[in-house]
Amino acid sequence: MLYEHAPVMLQEVVEFLRPEAHKKYLDATLGGGGHAEQILLRSSPDGKVLGLDRDEEAIAAAQQRLENFGDRLVTRQANFREAKAILREIGWQKVHGVLLDLGLSSHQIGAPDRGFSFQVEARLDMRMDRRQSLDAYRVVNTFSVSELERILREYGEEPRARRIALAIDERRKRKAVETTRELAEIVAGVAGKKRGSIHPATRTFQALRIAVNRELENLVGFLEDAYELLLSEGRMVVISFHSLEDRLVKGAFRKWSRNCLCPPRTPLCRCGWSQKARLLRPTPLRPSQEEVRLNPRARSARLRAVERL
Secondary structure, eight states: OOOOOOOTTHHHHHHHHOOOTTOEEEESSOTTSHHHHHHHHHTTTTOEEEEEESOHHHHHHHHHHTGGGGGGEEEEEOOGGGHHHHHHHHTOOSEEEEEEEOOOOHHHHHOTTTOOOTTSOOBSOOOSSTTSSOOHHHHHHHSOHHHHHHHHHHHHOOTTHHHHHHHHHHHHHHSOOOBHHHHHHHHHHHHOSOBTTBOTTHHHHHHHHHHHHTHHHHHHHHHTTGGGGEEEEEEEEEEEOSHHHHHHHHHHHHHHTOSOOSOTTOSSOOSOOOOOEEESOSSOBOOOHHHHHHOGGGTTOEEEEEEEO
């Protein structure tokens, strides 16, 4: 199976996770297995990786790529929000490192039957897990104008959200919006032609993908207590690709690094909170200019990392 995807900030991920022999790691967004491969290599001869992914094609591709590692790799088709239950299921409980790469794979973007991109003519789909019923076609053609507007405004930060939602509604009254190109043309009709390197439909497609896959809800649920997945001195690395994700990761990591959550000037702490982790960087790390030159899709990546106390 050809599953094209270049792992983003690979060297930086390895440097922060510090894979070692005899240890266990969670790659909660396995993708094509590029990050997991390096973790397994660096943790030879007996380090192990649990790889999760919602996409059955990603799981199959990673298994094929990493088959030489044998039982050092354990895989599950699952949402990273299920990580705690799956770790219990396989008897690991906690791990020495966790990686979360929130980017969309090049394979998903380019696959003609996945409907993620306006650059490829396809039926509107955008499901990372094709076992679920909700897809982009259903969102675009059945959600109310007000709900479409909310999705475009909140998840795409689209300033023309109302006008685009109304234009979609006007078109679907005559005929269902079936393909990625049809939707892109509707958006371009409202927002105007492409300016520079950013297509006018970029924010709309991002917003729909986030809504279909409940990406922000899943990330919030994961970050609520994800520090509990880590052993003492275990590390977590998260790579995000847009401000909504990064804001959530930043907020969670800062919360974990605080000693108290009481409001400022509270004379006596009553929250019962204690510090769970320490920040390994005060600000996000960005990809090098060389990496962006070789892989332009890495340009918006932001890496944050913490270490469990």
